[in-house]
Amino acid sequence: MVLSSVINAPPSSHAVWILPSRGRVGMWCLIAAESAVFMIFVVAYVFNIGKSNSGPQPKDVLDLPVFATVCLLSSSLTMHLAVHALRNGRLGAFKLWWFVTLALGTIFLASTGREWYRLIYEHGLTVSTNLFGTTYYSLVGLHAFHVTVGLTAILVAMVLAVLNKVHAEHGERADVFAMYWHFVDAVWVVVFTVVYVVSR
């Protein structure tokens, strides 16, 4: 009983109470959800390889998009450099690398557009031509849609940066966005492997 007052003092083990960042956890959740969506599209693509009854086959019409792939994967590196510069307050370097990221992403998207133009007008492949067309445009298009969303966000931040409204304190937000961009790049590795290597 004498000790009870001592024992009843709560164990203040939470003197330093640190919780994970909301932005990071939220983005990880979003990435998990997006991964599930992409997984279903990849499964649909792989399941249907070689099942088209008619029309062009992947090996007839697809070329390896090497340059576009190099551009997109490099943009992950430039994004990392941009965020790193922003966190350290080097705003000039941030704007430079951010712009390079924007440019590389745009090149990738333009290259996808050119590929689609070629497939549609030279080979007559559309979504409704055959099963390959359906699965190919859906999977690559879903990825291109995610690139477009990312580029839109990068463009908005670029405009804000040019107006000098982006500062070192926005580093955390840029970092969370960078997670999305890296994810989109990682998905491209899977799409590239499945569409341009395995099925060709």
Place this chain on the structure above:
Amino acid sequence: MASESIAIGAIDEPRQSIGEWLTGWVTTVDHKRLGILYILYSLLMLVIGGVEATIMRIQLIVPHNHFVSPEVFNRMFTMHGTTMIFFVAMPILFGFGTYLIPLMVGARDMAFPRLNALSFWLTAFGGSLLYFSFVGGNGLYGAGNAPDVGWFAYAPLTSRAFSVGHSTDFWTLAILVSGIGSIGTAVNFITTILCMRCPGMTLGKMPLLAWLNLVTGGLVILAVSPLTAAQIMLCVDRYLGGHFFDTQAGGSAVLWMHFFWIFGHPEVYVLVIPCFAFASEIIPVFSRKPIFGYPVMVAATVAIGFVSMSVWAHHMFAIGMSSYGNTFFTVTTMIISVPTGIKIFNWIGTMWGGKILLRAPMLFCIGFLFQFLIAGLTGIMLSSSPFNWQLTGSYFVVAHFHYVIVGAILFTIFGAFYYWFPKMSGRMYHEGLAQAHFWLFLIGFHLTFDFMHIPGILGMPRRIYTYEPGRGWDIWNLIVTIGVFFQIAGVLAFVAGLLWSMFKGQPAGDDPWDAWTLEWSTTSPPPDYNFATIPVVESRRPLWDLKHPEDPDWKYE
């Protein structure tokens, strides 16, 4: 008494114009208001889905009935299933989660309040799209036409050739839109639970409701996303002439089944795990004992979460999978009953030797325990693929899953409603009407769904709009439909009690149940900011520690 309280049932709210009141509710990002919006929206949809079920049961009350046409019957079972799963069960559970999670983890709001509002309005918009199909399903000419492809919408029924007009488009867009809302809610739940806990609330000291909703959030992310992807594919097929599910062009109808059930089975656990959470909060308080086996409960829930991702094809035993596929899904389905059984023992262990108070929330939870056990047992029967071949697509299956969804899920939702109603409104519910609700609904439930198993075993297929007399199904269908009217009477008692309590209920006080979790430490209804000072907790039952400083829980945990 709480002059800063929220509007519903508030006791001395300052006068405001209808416009201000409406703007307040429409533009709100407060988790409590959004939670109440979710719950009210779901209750409205519950009535609509219930009317659809009643129409079906009246049609089936006697053989060769002509109450509705076969076409209307098809629309009714499609709309009933879609409504009850996507626009009643999910939003009402999200509503309770949205309302309770920040309060129970000691936070002032969700992690992303605006995303929270977006999620609710996407869900509400999805429901409106679904019901707009009655008007716009035929493309705004001729009579209205709701979707009639069944709630799992197997290919090729959903192809342009078999679903002319726009009814199936409304169905797929409604699911797509509300699915995006659900994923937003799940992101919010997980982030709130991981990142917004008050000081001292380590993962091991979280209320079980928070733990179980964390698992639910993960399941929603992993299960609803594939459904969203499948709906995008269906849109591609219907709008752009794609061939995903078009067997004539080499596509696969079975692929749709897999994609749907990869969502469909975890979805059952998305619905039932929050109900486990309600039971895990209510049963201890009304047994006056802490929950029995907290770590086992958490582990069992996480185990259910994992295993539930690998049981989906038990919905597809009849499509002709390989014997390895059948064996795998039989075994995983039987395995998932183990952690589920552990939970039932935990709740019974909590009640064992407790001082049980038979108030309405506890009555509903006890009903849940018995009915969930029976639902689980018929589930184990159906998990065995040879047995399943006999009974697949029969009323036995319908009876089984309604035993889960009504007997377990809806019962605990009603229990949760009565348990947290005093917190949400500031007023006590009417105990007499609540007890009447329980007993009427219990009798109606058992009349309907106990006896529904029998015509299933006697070979009555689901989704038929009528049947021949003299097959031995007549009496059972009559009893089943009679049960529906008891259920309706129970729901009327519920609505009457809700309305009476909103306006005439006794003021509840902050902590009417002498409970132990943080939501009871603030006023009823809670102020906009939830807690004047952010609480600090030392154990799983912070209010017990506060009320019993001589014998606090943290000494034993």
